[in-house]
Amino acid sequence: MKQISRPVRKKDAFALLTGKPVYTADIFQQDALTVRLLRSPHAFADITGIDTSAALKVPGVACVLTWRDVPDIRFTIAGQAVPEWSPYDRKLLDSTVRYVGDPVAIVAAETPAAADKALKLIRVTYRVKEPLLDARAALDNPILVHPESDWRTVADFGADAKRNLCAHEIDRVGDAEAKLKECAYVAEGTYHTGQVSQCFMEPYTTGAYTDSFGRMTVVSSTQIPFHVRRIVSTALQIPLRNVRVIKPRVGGGFGAKQTAVSEIYAAAAAKATGRPCMLQYTRQEIFEAGSPRHEMEITVRVGADSEGHILAIDHRVLSNTGAYGEHGPTTIQLSGRQPTSIYRYAKDIYFEGTVVYTNTVPAGAYRGFGVTQGAFAVESTVNELARQIGIDPIEIRRINLLREGDVMGIYDNGEVTESCRFIDCLNRADELFGWKENAKRRVMPDGMIRAGGIAAAMQGSGIAFVDTATATVRLVEDGSYILEIGAADMGTGCDTILAQIAAEALGCSVDRVHTAAVDTDHSPYDTGSYASSTTYVTGNAVVKACAALKAKILTAAGALLGPDAGEMTLDGSGVSAGGRTVSLREISLHTQSGQSVMLQATESHSGKVSPPPFIVSMAEIELDPGTGRVRVTRLVNVIDCGTVINTALARVQAEGAAMQALGMALTERAAVGENGRLHEHSLLTYGMPTRLDIPEITVDFCPSYEETGPFGAKSIGEVAINATAPAITEAVYNASGIRVHSLPVNPENLI
Amino acid sequence: MNITFVLNGKTVHAETAPDENLLSVLRRCGVMSVKCSCDTANCGCCTVWVNGKPTLSCAYPAPRADGQEITTLEALTEEAESFAAYMADEGADQCGFCNPGFVMNVLAMKRELTDFTEENVRTYLAGNLCRCTGFASQHRAVAAWLKNTGREAAEV
Numbered sequence: 089m090k091q092i093s094r095p096v097r098k099k100d101a102f103a104l105l106t107g108k109p110v111y112t113a114d115i116f117q118q119d120a121l122t123v124r125l126l127r128s129p130h131a132f133a134d135i136t137g138i139d140t141s142a143a144l145k146v147p148g149v150a151c152v153l154t155w156r157d158v159p160d161i162r163f164t165i166a167g168q169a170v171p172e173w174s175p176y177d178r179k180l181l182d183s184t185v186r187y188v189g190d191p192v193a194i195v196a197a198e199t200p201a202a203a204d205k206a207l208k209l210i211r212v213t214y215r216v217k218e219p220l221l222d223a224r225a226a227l228d229n230p231i232l233v234h235p236e237s238d239w240r241t242v243a244d245f246g247a248d249a250k251r252n253l254c255a256h257e258i259d260r261v262g263d264a265e266a267k268l269k270e271c272a273y274v275a276e277g278t279y280h281t282g283q284v285s286q287c288f289m290e291p292y293t294t295g296a297y298t299d300s301f302g303r304m305t306v307v308s309s310t311q312i313p314f315h316v317r318r319i320v321s322t323a324l325q326i327p328l329r330n331v332r333v334i335k336p337r338v339g340g341g342f343g344a345k346q347t348a349v350s351e352i353y354a355a356a357a358a359k360a361t362g363r364p365c366m367l368q369y370t371r372q373e374i375f376e377a378g379s380p381r382h383e384m385e386i387t388v389r390v391g392a393d394s395e396g397h398i399l400a401i402d403h404r405v406l407s408n409t410g411a412y413g414e415h416g417p418t419t420i421q422l423s424g425r426q427p428t429s430i431y432r433y434a435k436d437i438y439f440e441g442t443v444v445y446t447n448t449v450p451a452g453a454y455r456g457f458g459v460t461q462g463a464f465a466v467e468s469t470v471n472e473l474a475r476q477i478g479i480d481p482i483e484i485r486r487i488n489l490l491r492e493g494d495v496m497g498i499y500d501n502g503e504v505t506e507s508c509r510f511i512d513c514l515n516r517a518d519e520l521f522g523w524k525e526n527a528k529r530r531v532m533p534d535g536m537i538r539a540g541g542i543a544a545a546m547q548g549s550g551i552a553f554v555d556t557a558t559a560t561v562r563l564v565e566d567g568s569y570i571l572e573i574g575a576a577d578m579g580t581g582c583d584t585i586l587a588q589i590a591a592e593a594l595g596c597s598v599d600r601v602h603t604a605a606v607d608t609d610h611s612p613y614d615t616g617s618y619a620s621s622t623t624y625v626t627g628n629a630v631v632k633a634c635a636a637l638k639a640k641i642l643t644a645a646g647a648l649l650g651p652d653a654g655e656m657t658l659d660g661s662g663v664s665a666g667g668r669t670v671s672l673r674e675i676s677l678h679t680q681s682g683q684s685v686m687l688q689a690t691e692s693h694s695g696k697v698s699p700p701p702f703i704v705s706m707a708e709i710e711l712d713p714g715t716g717r718v719r720v721t722r723l724v725n726v727i728d729c730g731t732v733i734n735t736a737l738a739r740v741q742a743e744g745a746a747m748q749a750l751g752m753a754l755t756e757r758a759a760v761g762e763n764g765r766l767h768e769h770s771l772l773t774y775g776m777p778t779r780l781d782i783p784e785i786t787v788d789f790c791p792s793y794e795e796t797g798p799f800g801a802k803s804i805g806e807v808a809i810n811a812t813a814p815a816i817t818e819a820v821y822n823a824s825g826i827r828v829h830s831l832p833v834n835p836e837n838l839i
Numbered sequence: 840m841n842i843t844f845v846l847n848g849k850t851v852h853a854e855t856a857p858d859e860n861l862l863s864v865l866r867r868c869g870v871m872s873v874k875c876s877c878d879t880a881n882c883g884c885c886t887v888w889v890n891g892k893p894t895l896s897c898a899y900p901a902p903r904a905d906g907q908e909i910t911t912l913e914a915l916t917e918e919a920e921s922f923a924a925y926m927a928d929e930g931a932d933q934c935g936f937c938n939p940g941f942v943m944n945v946l947a948m949k950r951e952l953t954d955f956t957e958e959n960v961r962t963y964l965a966g967n968l969c970r971c972t973g974f975a976s977q978h979r980a981v982a983a984w985l986k987n988t989g990r991e992a993a994e995v
Contacts, residue, residue, distance in 0.1 A: 097927040104935025105923035105942060107872025107912035114871040200863075201856070287970045289876045289884060289936035339874075339936030340970055371877045579934020579971050736930035740976045744933070747973030771881040771968065779961050779974040 091591040092799055093791075095736030096598050098581045100337060110337040112309050116295030116366050121150050123357045123367035124203040126193040126210050127377060128185035131219035131447040131764025132231075135183045135192065135212060143206035148198035150361045152206060155181040158356055159325040162238050165348040166414035166452065167312030167319075169554050169615050175241040175254060175413040177234050178450075180323045180352055185214075186233055186411035187447050188764045189376035196357040196365050219447035219764050223383060223408035226252045226444035233411060233445035245417035254409045255417035255443040259424055259498040262436030264389075267400035271391030275473035278387045279465035280830040283380045283408070284756045286454050287748075287776045290339020292350035292369040292378070296358035303330045306355055309338045311345040311576045312616035317608045323352040324359055335606040341578035342748070343453030346618040347379040347414050375758055375769035379452030382419050382443075383408040386465035390473050398470065398488045400436040401428045401497075405462065407443040412450035415457070416443040423458035426546050426700065426810075427466040429497030430510070431488040437498050448760050453618060455745065456809045459547055460752070464831065467543035467814035472827065481542050481818060482523050485514055485704070489544060492792070496700070500552060503697055507792035507802065510544070513704040513726040517542075520786050521706040521724040529822055537711045538721065541818025544705070545810035548698035549730075549794075549803040550621035555694060557626035558612035559633040561590060561601075562688035563641060565680065567661070567672035568600045574614025575626040576606055580805060581737040582622045588733055589627050589798050593634035596660030612690055620701070620803035623733060627798030629693040636689035644675050644685055699794045701729040701802045705746075705811035708783075709819040716835030718820055720750055720783040723812060727787070730794040730802035738804050742787040745808030751777045753813040754832050775832070842905035846870070847914035855901040861887070862896040864904070865911065872912040872939040876968075883967035886940035887911050893947040895966075912939045918946055921988070925980040933971030941967040945981060955985050 103110055140152040158180040166174035181191055193210050197203035220231040234249040241247045246256035268274055294308040304326060310316050313333040321328040338345065350367050357365040369378070389402040405423045409416035424439030454460075474484040489510040495502050517523075527540035560572040571590050577583040583603040591598045604611065614626060642656050645663035649656065653665035662671040679685045708722040723746050732738045755775030759767045768774045793800035817828040824838050843852050846868060853864050862885045865873045873896055874884040880898040887896045888910040912919055919942050926932050926942075941964070948963045960981060969977065985991060 095928065095930065098930065098932055100935065101927035101932045102920065102923055104932045105926050105938050106916050106919045107939035107942070109871035111874075111936065118867075118869075287968075289882065289934065289968070289970055290874070291876065337935065339876075340934040342970070368875075371879065579936075581930065581933070734930070736928070736976075740930040740933060740972050743973040743975045744971045745973070748970070770879045771877040772879045776968065776970070778965055778968060779978070780965050782974050785973065785975050 091588045091598050092733045093731060093735065096584055096588055096734050098584045099587065099603060111290055111339055112293040112295055112307050112336050113368055115336055116307050117364040120295055120364035120366040121196040121198060121357065121361060122200045122203045123354050123365045124195050124207055125191045125353055126195065126207050128188060128190040128192055130185060130214055130216050131188050131221065132217040133185050133214035135185065136215050137213040138193065139211040142209040143195065146202050146206045146209060148202035149206045150196045150363060151357060152210065153181065153194040153356060153360055155183045161325065163319065163322045164414060165319055165352065167315035167346040167348060167616055167618065171242045173243045173245065173417050174415060175239065175247055177239050178412045180356060187449055189449060190411065191353065194353050194357050196361050221446055221448060221760055221764055223406060223444050223446050224385065226446050227442065233447060243417065252445045254413040254445055255420055257420060257441045259439040260437060261498050261502065264400045264402045264436045264438035267436035268389055268391040268402060271399055272394040273473060273476045274389055274391040275469050275476055276389045277469050277472060278385065278829060279468055280385045281383065281461045281464055282831060283383045283449065283451060283758055284752050285375055285378060285380045285758055285774065286342040286344040288340030288342055288344055291371065291374055294350045294354035295364060295366040296355040297364035298358060298362060303332055304355055304359065305332045305334065306351055307334045307336060308351050309345060310335055311341045311578050311618055313576060313606050313608050314574055314613055315616055316348050316351050319348040320351055320355045324355055333608045335576050338576065338578040342455045343457065343618060344379050345578065346453040346616065349379055371771060372769045375766055376449060379414060380449060380758065381454035382451040382458065384423060384461040386462060388465045388469040390469045392473055392477060396477050396479050396484050396487050397433040398431040399433055401434050403428050403439045403466065405441045407441065408446055408448065408451065409443050410446060410448045410450040414450055414452045419458035423462035425499045426459040427462035429499035430490055430544060430546050432490050432494045433488060434497055439498060447764055455748065455806050457806065459545065460810050463545040463810045464814045467811065468817060471818045482518060485544055486511065489514060500698055505700065507699055507730055507794035508702060509728040509790040509792045510702045512790040513702055513728050516788055516790055517704045517706050517724050517726040520788060523706065526708050527822065535713065537713055537823045538708060539819050539822035540706060540708045541815045541822055542706050543811040543814035543818060544703065545807065546700040546702045547620050547803065547807035547810065548700050549624035550695050550698050551619050552695050552698040555615045555619060555621045555625045556692060557614045557629040558690060558692040559626065559629040560612045560688060560690040561633045561637050563672060563676050565673055565676040568602060569594060570602050570604055571630065572604045572611050573626055574606055574611045575622045576617040578617060580741065581734060582617060585623055585733050585737065586626060586630050589630045590634050592799060593631050594638060595658050600660055620806045623801050624797050624803050625693055625695055627801060629691055631798045632691035632693055633689045636691055637687065640687055640689060641675060644679050644687060645670050648674065648678060695796065697796055699796060699802050701727060701804060701807040703727045703807050703811045705815040707812060707815040707819045709816060709823060711820065711823040711838060716838035718754055718833055718835065720816060723783050723785045725787050725808065725812065726790060727804065727808060728790045728792050729804040729807065730797050731791050731800035732789050733801050739787050741804050742808040743785055746785060746812050747777050747782060749809045749812035750816065751775065752831055753816040757832055840902060842902055844904045844906065845908040847911060857902055859901045860897050861899040861901045861904050864901040865896060870911050870913060874936055874939060876936065881968065883944060884937050884940040886943040888943065888947060893944050912943055915946060922984050925984040929976040929980045931972050931976035931980045937967060937969045949990060955990055
């Protein structure tokens with residue numbers, strides 16, 4: 089392995105670091121019309137009248153669109169494969185608004201100032217309705233968020249809009265209720281996590297224009313180019329063949345851009361005006377109308393025998409999907425399946441998930457995708473259980489965590505883990521953290537209290553039988569390769585990682601593989617970069633495509649080397665056999681003249697399993713007993729993500745995820761006020777961690793080898809966020825004796 | 840209103856308004872390294888130098904730029920590349936959106952600070968947010984770059 093399991097600089101590193109124009113707003117036509125959205129100030133209201141006449145008179149205003157001007161069709165903006173699992177509950181613009189921030193009108197104007205002025209001059213009359221803001225009260229509430237007759241769903245996830253129900257799902261194995269009765273110890277708790285924001289740095293940005301062939305071209309900061317193509321086609325009711333989506337560099341996503349949040353509005357304006365239009369969200373819009381993590385309330389019961397074997401888990405999750413159901417039915421599955429399935433003796437598991445509509449910001453995908461919320465609850469309860477039994481929280485995990493060959497509870501119908509070094513992760517974390525000494529409650533000379541905590545978690549690697557990736561690789565005549573993919577590098581470095589995989593497969597150096605930008609007119613289909621799928625699913629497609637291309641190259645080389653050449657080998661310079669070598673350039677040029685051979689191969693891949701990566705997280709905190717303030721002083725995260733393809737990028741993924749988890753645990757809050765408005769809607773008040781908040785952080789890997797993965801790889805991006813928040817709150821418990829049930833930690837409760 | 844300022848060594852005339860910020864004037868001038876991310880002067884993505892001092896261009900009224908000397912990353916490519924190599928080796932560039940503002944502040948820090956302790960470095964750069972990296976890899980890159988360019992932390 090020459091090109092993988094080592095640090096490789098990202099291919100775009102120097103362009104990014106020297107500030108080259110590479111993002112949507114940098115490269116899109118600078119004379120494009122500015123698009124702005126008028127948003128509802130009410131959490132729930134019917135629009136009884138809109139007068140746009142004054143707005144249209146503002147010099148420079150090109151269009152003002154209201155619900156009357158757009159197709160009357162319900163669809164979903166969630167980026168998912170067909171059949172779409174999220175309900176069709178949203179219109180491009182609707183005569184009912186369902187949360188503070190719901191779009192009411194689309195304005196396009198020559199200048200930002202003209203667009204802003206027009207927004208102020210649109211006269212809207214609302215019939216304001218009482219909003220439904222509390223998820224706990226949503227089911228069967230007389231207030232219905234979606235009473236309309238054209239609400240529908242094409243997937244069977246138990247949804248019923250007449251009950252405010254976006255999804256209702258049960259997964260079970262054995263009989264948890266009966267088993268819990270037999271258990272010597274049962275710990276129980278109810279946990280709550282809020283609607284946190286991904287805080288990606290590049291705002292949602294979309295440019296759209298009609299090209300010379302009359303086709304709608306959408307340039308957008310997205311994780312899901314092919315889903316955006318379909319969603320724009322549906323929303324605007326234009327044929328799919330007339331939509332093209334181009335993905336430039338993306339300034340972070342973390343799941344937020346797995347939903348077509350901004351694309352449909354820019355495209356609607358471009359269609360209406362015939363002009364290039366660009367929409368960039370403000371940070372306030374990102375908070376108020378983005379796609380944050382689902383708020384969840386989770387009640388868990390975990391039972392164990394007297395030796396500490398975890399035997400049964402009962403896990404009930406209430407998820408708040410907000411006003412629309414993007415990713416509601418799927419995040420709930422993960423909130424149950426992964427967190428309950430990491431304990432090998434738990435053969436009796438009951439999971440029930442209920443997803444409800446409320447008049448709050450529609451939630452969506454955020455790294456971890458429900459597992460993060462579920463793991464906070466389950467891991468906290470397991471820590472509580474260890475206390476009851478009187479064993480160390482590290483020991484209960486040493487007894488119970490999955491080993492290779494174990495059936496994984498309710499995960500993907502009892503999939504078996506074929507690559508699992510969970511216990512090695514635990515032991516390595518133990519060693520790096522110094523668990524025995526540093527978990528202990530210690531009063532420091534300055535009066536601060538230090539203590540440690542632990543948690544564990546897993547994720548998946550793509551969605552088995554659903555996620556589909558295609559890769560095309562071809563030889564060019566200078567002996568290099570062009571790799572075309574439809575997966576979307578959002579900053580993670582997948583363009584580089586997939587090039588490493590291709591280089592390894594083709595025996596060349598990484599700089600000989602150029603990864604092409606994603607354009608739905610040219611790139612092969614890929615469901616997109618989400619669900620921890622890119623390295624595993626797209627990586628497998630790359631391996632297959634390279635194998636197919638290699639066979640073609642050898643055939644072409646054989647014609648040059650002659651029939652008696654013997655066994656041929658391919659490397660970065662060419663094909664060798666029997667002491668002779670033909671260069672890749674010669675081979676390529678040979679096929680370009682008088683031959684009917686194209687040295688290109690396209691292969692697809694869809695996984696039949698979704699092998700989970702695993703993480704053990706340990707945190708040390710310092711509690712100020714006077715103020716209740718908690719500071720994380722050390723974090724140790726040890727991960728089994730299979731083969732580590734790029735050691736530098738994997739480490740940074742893990743470090744970045746840990747800080748997002750730290751923020752979720754301690755400071756990040758976007759709370760809904762009584763009128764449905766968010767209390768926090770800027771980076772000034774939200775509490776995203778800064779570099780002054782960072783602890784000493786250690787990341788290490790215990791790579792198993794996943795036979796079904798590209799060169800043994802699984803996934804890294806999501807798993808890394810799942811265990812740190814419960815590790816921190818366990819440390820808080822250790823320091824204060826107070827079990828934190830709701831995130832973020834409220835210092836007032838710790839005094 | 841019209842303003843005249845020096846942008847990356849060249850005199851520039853621009854039409855602006857009293858309520859416009861320098862950030863939007865610079866982007867209209869084609870200076871795309873300057874990014875808008877937060878709108879509230881919290882993220883540092885719009886950092887430029889005004890007369891050599893790192894400044895948040897989103898919170899700097901454009902009319903005040905009249906007669907001033909504005910420097911952006913476009914004028915510092917060579918110096919930026921020397922630091923960029925350390926960032927790239929760590930994988931600390933990630934999505935890259937915060938990179939230009941961060942690099943502007945790092946280059947300013949190297950000019951301004953005399954004692955590069957970890958605390959001084961972090962405090963100087965505190966206004967530059969990054970969501971991808973969790974900051975640690977940025978700090979490794981800064982430390983390695985300072986060390987290899989003879990600007991280590993003074994011994995305490």
